[in-house]
Amino acid sequence: MHRSQPPTPQATADTGFLQDPPQLINQYDDDLVLKNILKRLLPEDVLRTIEPDLHQFGERVINDIAAMGDNVEDPNNHPRLKQYDAWCRRVDEITVAQGWKDLNDVAAEEGLIAIAYERKFQEYSRIYQFAKQYLYMPSSAMYSCPLSMTDGAARVLELIGTDEMKKKYFTRLTSRDPKKFWTSGQWMTERPGGSDVGRTETQAESIDPQNNKWSVSGFKWFSSATTADMTMLLARTIDPQTNTVVQGSKGLSLYLAEMRRTDGSLNGVQVHRLKNKYGTKGLPTAELQLSGMEAYMLGRPGRGVPNIASILNITRIYAALGVVTGLRRSLAIAKSFASRRQAFGKQLDKLPLHVATLAELEIILRATSQISFYAVALLGRTECLPDNDERKEDFQMLRFVTPVAKAYVCKIGLNACSEAMEALGGQGYMEEIGVARLLRDAQVNTIWEGTTNVLAMDVLRVLRETKGQALQHFKKVLSQKVADALNISQDRLKGAAAKIQQAFTIIDRFIQNAKSQLPMEVGARQLTFALGRVLAAVLLLEQAAWAIQTGNSNCESDLIAVNRWCNDPAFLKDIITATDISVKEDAVIVFGSHSKL
């Protein structure tokens, strides 16, 4: 949905009543939540410098960019695959909407990747970049998917690429020139394993050791954004000396491959078929047969999973933000509708139950925005600060917060998107309004880049690998934020601060009480959500303290948000329900009394 001139409501003999449609206005100017987060996180001079750009972009995303998105979403323009030409030659051409190509060019021109790597504002560049992504995402018909993988690929190249790779690929991925700009895919998932990547069948054989050239063959079951110019992919390395492979994830290496050869033909890729998906309709997702795809190994052999994790840890932040922006846009439409729609003798925005429902969603929007931008700020710091202890701590915090953010934000944000649809009644369910698409696209973010359970297991992985230190550090950082907030205003913030302290106790108790690994695993999701709830609480508290200190006009609503969040009965919900007994009961209740776990 984009800006349109609403017809004046009128009653005519033919059609009767015509509803004044909801309208969007400049998506930056209209977004107090985003603006205040940026005010808190950015130095004044940085915000002053970037604000005109955010303002112009806030206008663009409801005009030409929204029109490009609509063009992509038109079912007549959905991606199509032509496998053979008239003479039975295999061509594997994927046709995409013109809007899809235009969204690519806009992304380059607007610096949606470049801003992060030009680092004009050092660590704050990430916040600037993601503020633009935040505005772009809900209008972009999921072009944010190829962009997220491109961003991750650029980071991997920056970290472990050779000078030659940086010159050839990094410069393209981070270019502002649409003619030079390239996007990258990221291929992991195969038929035997989506979450369990260690079951990968695809193999890579050395063909030119001097030039690090490999030939990759196998089958990739989900390749998102297949029309990208290059890709990062995992394959099992055949040891050139012994001609053997190592099973499991330790046998996987990361490879970089271009999609096409210099003559324009596909680089050992056949498109088996396009996926028929629930959402992300404009995104060309395909099954791919690889037969001798020429590729370069990136990083050391056998380190494929940790190396590709640098991409995942970025795309996971995009996924969280993707849901936040879906909610933000749905809520903008629902709020505009509420100010125009009459029911039971009143405008919807004067009906207390309707307003109460929207208020709940608004608080979820604030909480999830806070978590997402916190992760973004940490990402910027880890990329730009000098290599000292503080940066190491930021790394650890980012590693822990990323799976929490992806799992928790996507889950509660998705439910809120569904509620926002309901706030528009039957019209919310109609395709033309735009909320249906946002809801479908929000759903995928809970799945791709790791399902909620995979992310919850990742939280446990971090706890295990750091021997619990990550949690200690998480609590230390959050406790400091609470103490700083109380220094600003004991009186107004002590209620919420006390609840946060109680939440820490609950989390500690769960970890101490989990006597065996099994309850720990089965409680991983509850633990992750509890960490998400407490992180949101602390960040909302920090925002409220900042508003008090600076006399921000939004102060009252920030205080309401943090108090409501912490006083919600769900906030202190006892998470310690997982025990050895409950694990056995789960199996019985799902699969019957003969079941054993």
Ligand code: MFK
């Ligand atoms: C708007 C948003 C757009 C988003 C667009 C995305 C479109 C793309 C669509 C897709 O590609 S969807 C496919 C996404 N696939 C996944 O997310 C895979 C999900 N599965 C996991 O994440 C598994 O947990 C994992 C593959 C990582 C399990 O692998 P392993 O090898 O069985 O795990 P293991 O043995 O615990 O860890 C191996 C190493 O990786 C360890 O390092 P060391 O070898 O040094 O000890 C781990 O520390 C490291 N590692 C694992 N996850 C990590 C990580 N390191 C850093 N960050 C992580 N997240």
